[in-house]
Amino acid sequence: QQQVKQSPQSLIVQKGGISIINCAYENTAFDYFPWYQQFPGKGPALLIAIRPDVSEKKEGRFTISFNKSAKQFSLHIMDSQPGDSATYFCAASRGGAGSYQLTFGKGTKLSVIP
């Protein structure tokens, strides 16, 4: 019940295209859903996050869509750029900072080709 399932495992997108990564969770106690971006040799860095009281959150070219009834959320990267090539992890957490255990998906390796 703690799992977060992420797909696809890898994604190749042309420059200027839209990258879409999907995640599904089982635990209805999760109430915080961040996306992390990781470049080779670096730690994960928070990209964007959403709480279940909204269905969409947009920050620049990055948008999270959240479907509470389906227990799914997705990351959309508009106008994808070669610099976006990285591994993206969705994650979920329950509770506040005191019990802030992140459960990660398996990651999606995004390659944006010119």
Place this chain on the structure above:
Amino acid sequence: EPEVTQTPSHQVTQMGQEVILRCVPISNHLYFYWYRQILGQKVEFLVSFYNNEISEKSEIFDDQFSVERPDGSNFTLKIRSTKLEDSAMYFCASCREGGTEAFFGQGTRLTVV
């Protein structure tokens, strides 16, 4: 910009040896975490630490693991007797009180031979 720093960046150790991985969290943060990432796999939670005690730990965090905040700035992860399967990237993270964002360090690559 404040960041979480980890040392060393890479550690090679023989099976059965003890290792200590070190982290300096962001200075005003009060919640500290260790995660690990086996090569090519997902990031997994190990332990969280608040107010000088463990607040949560995963089943991975068995008796071979321990954490400590020996002074006001460092946060360490000790593996008492390393196994081959402990080879992974270990990430330290920290979070401020009332915050939701965990800031990750660059990681320590542990290789057990």
